[in-house]
Amino acid sequence: MTPSALPTAAPSAIELHHVARRFVTPSGDVLSALEDFDLAVAPGEFSAIVGPTGCGKSTTLGLIAGLAKPQAGRVTLFDAPVAGVDRRVGFVFQQDAVFPWRDVLHNVMAGPLFRGVGKQQAEAEARDWIARVGLKGFEHHHPHQLSGGMRKRVALAQTFINKPQVLLMDEPFSALDVQTRELMQEELLQLWAEAKSAVLFVTHDLDEAILLADRVAVLTTRPARVKSVHSIDLPRPRDVATLRYDERFIAIARNINDDLREEVLRARAGQ
Numbered sequence: 348m349t350p351s352a353l354p355t356a357a358p359s360a361i362e363l364h365h366v367a368r369r370f371v372t373p374s375g376d377v378l379s380a381l382e383d384f385d386l387a388v389a390p391g392e393f394s395a396i397v398g399p400t401g402c403g404k405s406t407t408l409g410l411i412a413g414l415a416k417p418q419a420g421r422v423t424l425f426d427a428p429v430a431g432v433d434r435r436v437g438f439v440f441q442q443d444a445v446f447p448w449r450d451v452l453h454n455v456m457a458g459p460l461f462r463g464v465g466k467q468q469a470e471a472e473a474r475d476w477i478a479r480v481g482l483k484g485f486e487h488h489h490p491h492q493l494s495g496g497m498r499k500r501v502a503l504a505q506t507f508i509n510k511p512q513v514l515l516m517d518e519p520f521s522a523l524d525v526q527t528r529e530l531m532q533e534e535l536l537q538l539w540a541e542a543k544s545a546v547l548f549v550t551h552d553l554d555e556a557i558l559l560a561d562r563v564a565v566l567t568t569r570p571a572r573v574k575s576v577h578s579i580d581l582p583r584p585r586d587v588a589t590l591r592y593d594e595r596f597i598a599i600a601r602n603i604n605d606d607l608r609e610e611v612l613r614a615r616a617g618q
């Protein structure tokens with residue numbers, strides 16, 4: 348399957364159309380990260396992108412997040428051009444974005460308070476979300492008193508409490524051990540099924556992309572374009588602990604891996 352964009356019903360939650368993003372390096376050369384880049388994510392859809400290291404995955408998220416502008420093309424959220432940071436968009440990155448000096452409760456309350464929600468209601472919402480991510484009893488712990496997986500749960504509560512319509516995730520679980528990672532993947536799928544956000548999930552781990560996503564886009568080596576998009580027709584809800592042993596999963600993984608490997612080898616040859 349090799350359409351250049353994810354085919355979605357209009358309007359897309361996220362759309363990049365013929366996008367180019369170039370950087371000027373310290374030596375004055377132009378580095379082209381994305382060229383003619385097309386991608387669309389439908390409302391409520393879980394999409395993942397995989398590609399060789401350094402190909403432009405984080406750059407793509409940065410454009411959607413409104414942290415940078417493309418040199419060419421269009422980046423839209425629900426058909427409107429991205430114009431700076433948008434409150435409908437949530438982020439979860441590899442590094443914890445929790446405030447180290449605040450306890451769990453005040454970390455999770457931060458979003459609603461920032462949006463102008465009253466203190467009492469913000470606290471009630473935060474306590475609810477803390478319970479939903481399995482951290483009841485840890486409200487007054489500070490981040491340094493939590494494990495990596497628990498801090499990730501705080502980050503998820505902090506993000507989902509804002510009911511993002513679009514959720515950008517940049518290798519959010521890559522620093523976790525395998526078992527914790529699996530638990531977090533399962534929790535993410537449950538939260539997403541309720542929140543119905545459009546998710547764009549960047550990962551180096553093809554298995555993770557297939558376990559989680561409705562579609563997986565493979566990027567080319569730099570300058571990145573969308574090389575292929577694969578629909579993941581595995582039923583939901585998915586059991587991430589066992590699905591990877593399913594024959595259908597293995598067949599999908601083998602197919603996408605052929606595509607990805609070609610780009611990884613090209614990237615290596617160009618280094």
Ligand SMILES: Nc1ncnc2c1ncn2[C@@H]1O[C@H](COP(=O)(O)OP(=O)(O)OP(=O)(O)O)[C@@H](O)[C@H]1O
Pocket residue numbers: 370371372378380398399400401402403404405406407569
């Ligand atoms: N601000 C910047 N100035 C110059 N070059 C940049 C800048 N940001 C990113 N780049 C370059 O753009 C390319 C794409 O970077 P990006 O971080 O998007 O890749 P990635 O696919 O997310 O990488 P990885 O898989 O290693 O996380 C890289 O070559 C990087 O060095």
